Amino acid sequence: MSFAQKSKSATVIRSSVAWLIALVMFFPILFLTVTAFKTELQAIAVPSVWFFEPTLENFTEVQERSDYLHYAWNSVLTSVMSTLLGLLIAIPAAFSFAFTPTRRTKDILMWMLSTKMMPAVGALVPIYVLSQKTGLLDTRFALIIIFTMMNLPIMVWMLYSAFKDIPHEIFEAARMDGAGLWEEFRHVLLPLGMGGIASTGLLCLVLAWNEAFWVLNLTSSQAGTLASLVASYSSPEGLFWAKLSAVSVLAIAPIVVFGWFSQKQLVQGLTFGAVK
Amino acid sequence: MAFLSLNNVDKFYGDLHAIKSVNLAIEQGEFVVFVGPSGCGKSTLLRMIAGLETIDGGTLMLGGNDITHVIPSKRDLAMVFQSYALYPHMSVEDNMSFALRLAGEDKAVIAKKVAEAAEKLDLEPYLKRTPRALSGGQRQRVAIGRAIVRQPKVFLFDEPLSNLDAALRGQTRVEIARLHRELGATTVYVTHDQVEAMTLADRVVVLRAGHIEQVGTPLELYDAPVNKFVAQFIGMPQMNLIKTDGINGVPAGAVEAGVRTEHMQITDEGNARIKGTVELIESLGNETLIHVRPDGADSHEMPLIARQYSRSELNMGARVGLGWDDSQAHYFNTQGENLRITA
Amino acid sequence: MKKQNIIAAAVGGVLLSSAAVSMAATELVIATVNNGHMIEMQKLTNHFEEANPDITVKWVTLEEGVLRQRMTTDIATKGGQFDIMTIGMYEVPIWGEKGWLKELSFDESYDTEDLLPAIRDGLSVDGKLYAAPFYGESSMLMYRTDLVEKAGMTMPEQPTWDHVADVAAKIHDPDNGVYGICLRGKPGWGDNMALLSTMVNTFGGQWFDMDWKPQLETQPWHDAISFYVDLMDKYGPPGSSGNSFNEILALYNEGKCGMWLDATIAASFVSDPSQSKVADKVAFAQAPTKVTPKGANWLWAWTLAVPVTTTHSDEATRFIEWATSKDYIELVGEELGWGKVPTGTRASTYENPKFREAAVFADAEFKAISSADPTDSTLNESPYVGVQFASIPEFQSIGIAVGQQMSAALAGQTSVDKALKNSQRSADREMRRSGYY
């Protein structure tokens, strides 16, 4: 069989399989979205209803009961601010790791990562007590701090991997050209590390957006994010599938759509130095 | 007093003494080339001059000022890197003007300087392009241009031609020589290629294991290497080395004789100093290299090479004798020192 | 709404919207559970805010389990995040005793005497009321009249478990998607253990003896759990060990359950045609009994309480007074319909003809709630208060651990004997750690 023939029939098979897998993977999200437009009775019907008159009832119900924009704004604010703050702290650290490595660089990096392995619930009471003593319970500020710390190890590592791929000599050239630390940052590190910085930021944005444990435990009326909105719709008494779907769609739609549009940037630096 | 001088300069990497008390004086306008095998410290020494590596001992003087601990950008040096280290996100123009812009130079002045440099280097059509859109040779020229526009006191080149193909390398070499002539700037140039060293340098500095073996003009090094290392490092093909035991008429204390290929004479077997078998004949047109394996030599030892500027009648496998004129031979003692020079 | 209230609201509104916002309203933060009645209350809050322009209300809605965790963490660490807490009947006596809750005292017009005695007693410590019931519930059996009829059976007003098993056998028809009986199986002290505790009660068992020793390996427990596992194996729907109220409600409303024993609140959902395919075919009976009718049906109430950590206790009390008053029930009835009023708290509700007309389950529910007695719900004497729970702090963790074991037994992953043995061991462990003996 010639190479061309092989590749032609193979492509057909390959693309069909790929499409099939992609649809299977995406199906739960599709189903969730469709359910959001059903009535509660349609939502639990067996077999599932696929052709029906869509209703916006669930969405209006959600908006009536709770101010979606309030939660959405908190989500946006906390995730964006924590990402920016995290970048602010992580970029210099990663820069330092990447360009003046010492014998302990790997150890420090590993230590940073290991701080992420402790189950959050283990630190709940200490953090709760601390937030309460400092008056930070139910503030967006507390969430921003927590999200930042939560993502910092990953950020440093990702940025370190990204920065390491920038040739040393370019920084040396800049130094020869008279660039100080700030100019190196501004004219070399930022433009050349942008891919890595962007994907680090994007990933941490997603992680912060989706964080639920601390949000549920540390916020009440002021600082709740969409994660807490979803929680307030899970398993009440009575049928709630459709409403839960609606609120879920509202909670994940911004970040999923955002993810679609930014996936190119995300992919660029999501390699953690895995690509040589 | 020299323009650029290194006095007892040291470099340590932990326990490793990478540069060992190097002393070197470079005159204004001079083109100095550092050569040596890889790992000899030539790049480190250059980077110490540039300020990219700290100087752990000794002093570095430039134009009468101590710049041992001055930061790179304040040393008034420009460097061309092996990988060119162009800013990939800037246009050629911006790459060349970056240092001037950082220094807050007037816009018109910058434009003028960039234009001049671009003209010298034939880069005018490419000023708006980014480095990615240039060929290797063009990138090389941009890197040089970036150095030129700053009109530094000293140009530093770190193996600038090693990423180019052979033809381009020769061409660029000539260009660098021309630029040096035109600009008259003091230049320190690092290479592991002795041809570059020989053709470009006013003076060549041969380094080995962190210290200077010899400093001199290319021909001085060629004609009067102080030791076996320099003798072997300079010259292509390498100088023949012959163990002297069993050979008549060698100076006392000599253990090896060094004879350049062009001084190796093919004779009859009769009463030759060395007898052997022709192993390979390389006919290059203008010259012929005759490889002779001396009798009793192991097959892994380098054969001796004789260079002739006439076509050879010999055939492979022919028995020949080898000889040389003692005035053109170097004799090395057990330390590898050239007896003729040290004596 | 009264005239002066409108004026007051208008004046308040003008004051608030004017540039000088010096008179900031008190903001009450109310943590609540995400069930239907509470959600309706959120919609009606504007009535309260209009009548009390100095108060604004912020709701924090949480799922039951999360709410319980949040409330306890907050109150125990003196977090002070909430002005009003929605807590269950289980917590009230414990927290009240610890001095974590403010004692509630209301105006004459509130008519405390109207609150159902069983509920009121459960919310009081030493005669002091620490929480006001928002709605109360007991358990009862819901069944499909059409199926029972078809099978040629009848359902007495208070059946026995054996009779229920017989009926289940007759109407079980999985090929047509009908399962004989649906019961809770999802682990949790408020989930499967609520049901199982009442079963154990009526089988003659109890959680602790008078020395606080767990009784999980006694015969009544063994009988009750074996009966339950056997019943569900034979006539239950698949996935029972993951089912609780909502899951079964969905099944029931889809017409997949012949019988269902659960909270009385379910009655309003299964008889609502907009939610239920079988709304016109349901009837209600009291919870089944075995050796004793004592403790066969549970008693639960969601209540509103004021934590001592709040700085707005007066305003909070005012809100609770409004939210649990007769007027509020009237308001729900008028605004949202009498089928949706919170029940199980006041005798007056059950006397209201409008409610009786709208709620087919009114009688059965009233009877169930009235028959429950949290202080005397076991055949033999027991030291604890509560029908389907024991009102001690340790009960929650014991209930969860036992619930897990029961659910494993139901799933067939372990035998009933082994599950009870494990349960006894972990209950004993907790009680020992807390120093009961």
Add this chain to the structure above:
Amino acid sequence: MSDAGLKSRLVPRLLLAPAVSTLLLWMIVPLAMTVYFSFIRYNLMRPDVTGSAGWMNYEFFITNPAFGDAVFNTLLLLGSTVLVTVVFGLLIALLINDPFPGRALVRVLLISPFFVMPTVNALLWKHMMMNPIYGVLAQVWTFFGWTPIDWMTDFPLGSIIIMISWQWLPFAVLIFVTALQSMDREQLEASELDGATYLQQLRYLYLPHMARAISVVVMIEVIFLLSVFAEIFVTTAGGPGTASTNLAFLIFTEALLNFDVGAASAGAVFAIILANIVAIFLIRMIGKNLEN
């Protein structure tokens, strides 16, 4: 005199300082409190009981009948999910590596689950996919004439592995696809001329090339999956029995269901130790691939 040598060592440290110090603070303060709590009697529900507890909390936590299962489940959950995502991630990445019609859209669809909130993920799978009666999977099973699987009861841990894999598979695919793009074409062509089959190419060319990427995926997933909680909390609540209780969930039951902060803290300390054991193991195993 400005000492360039001193400065060159100082500046990198100054740059590191904010990250290291904040993380240290973030770690040490709660850690110290946790360790302290683990040695005292501290139950939120019994504020009257105080005082030193010695090793009692540890003993209590470790003698918990669920403890062994929890450790085992934690590791099993971690191992299986990593295995599933790496294997399927590689297969999918290879599948979509070469262009085909609609590849961009396929990629968008494939990565979407990664952006879904874990709580929503769990609710979605529990109620809409895996419910044995009206779940989509049950309908599929019924369609083929099989008996629907009661996922949460019969395969509680398996169900959670499926949910988590669904979430993390896109991540693995993303990284693998990127890594594959740097695969040397000429090498592949050369091997084709040498008569290598596709399987041999996989074994001798693709796998070695992907070693780094695989290490990265394993590393990141370990970090996130050691403390899986939301999925278990929402779906099985650790049951039935202890079939899906992991260490994080066990600590949760102590902390927020029993309100036994002492025992929970002891559990947290234990979890940190376990995490570090895994980390050391991991660094040994794949650390080399991450060098350079």
